[in-house]
Amino acid sequence: MIRSAEKWTTSDALRLMVRPAAEYSARVARSRDSAWVHAISVPVLLVGLLGIVTSMATTGRVVASLVISQAVCWSFVPVLQFATGSMFIGSAPERPVTFSRAVELLFAAHGPWSLWLIVMGLLQTVSPSQDMAILSALIPTAWTGWMLLAYGRNVLGLSAQQARTRVLFHQATTMLLIVAYFELATRLSVRLIGAFQR
Secondary structure, three states: OOOOOOOOOOOHHHHHHOOHHHHHHHHHOOOEEEEEEHHHHHHHHHHHHHHHHHHHHHOOOOOOHHHHHHHHHOOOHHHHHHHHHHHHHHOOOOOOOOOOHHHHHHHHHHHHHHHHHHHHHHHHOOOOOOOHHHHHHHHHHHHHHHHHHHHHHHHOOOOHHHHHHHHHHHHHHHHHHHHHHHHHHOOOHHHHHHHHHO
């Protein structure tokens, strides 16, 4: 079997964010299999990004010890993404790629959220606002949903209706997990009630 060893660059990530259908088709054509080391490379980088962004947002600088501790604290995020992604991938048993390749290509769609994390991290150092962070999360949510539709069609081989249904379920599950986290961490419901009473 062919093992994917793609070296992704910033321009590859941007092309996928702008033209997901064409890019996913090209990537599937290049390789239908992937070594697990490649499949988990983006989740590992995501853990590092979370460590850097949260360190920067809380202290205004990047400190190695804080980056490491924050990365460990936030490592549950890619684990949950892997769990929801596995359900998405598993719902398409006739897919043209292996499970590991499907995981690799699914995590390649993290671009909008990575950009959001970087921008929010920078903005939190200047003007901290949880409300802005919560509202602005609608942008990467919608953008990722659009990319996942292309993923469903071009990577998992789903029909348009099947892709829409599965993406809706995947995104709803992801948003439920995000809301549950914010509720536990920041008492989101109390903040929303207060915002509506102003």
